Amino acid sequence: MYSASSRKKTACNRMGVFFSIIFVVGMVAGCGGGPKKEGLVTVYGTVTLDGEPLPFAQIMFKHDTDGTAIGRTDGSGSYEMYYTFSQEGAFAGENVVYLSTKDMETDDGDVQKVELVPKQYREGNSTLKVTVTEDGAPYNIELKSN
Known part of the structure; x- marks a missing residue:
C-alpha cells in the first residue's frame, strides 16, 4: 500500500x-527547430539612405498573412532576412518593409541612440513594399530622406 x-x-x-x-x-x-516553414524564400540585399549604405539598422518584412521576417544590416548596409533564429528567409509575395536604427548595437558594442531612418519608413508609417519572388533574389532597398 x-x-x-x-x-x-x-x-x-x-x-x-x-x-x-x-x-x-x-x-x-x-526557436525554429522544426521543418522549414512553407513559403520562405532566401532574401538578402543592401539598404541605402540617400545613396549611402545604412549600417546597423533593423529591417522587417511583414507579409499580410504569413508573418514577419527580421534582419539587420551590417556596417556596409548588407542584410539577410530570418523568420526564426535558424530559418532564413522572408515570405514570397508582397511585404511591407519597416526599418529603424534606434537602439541598434554596432559592431564595436556601442548602441545607436539616434534614429537615422526617416519617419516614412518606420513601423506604423511605412508604405514601402517589396514583392518577394519564389526564386529569391537580392532586394536592394533605397531610402530617401525627403
Missing part, C-alpha cells in the same frame, strides 16, 4: 516531468 504522502510525491513528479516535456517541446518549436 502507498501512503497519501507517497501518492502526492508521485503525482508531483509526474506533473514535473509533464511540464518539463511541454517546456522543451515549446522551446524547440518556437
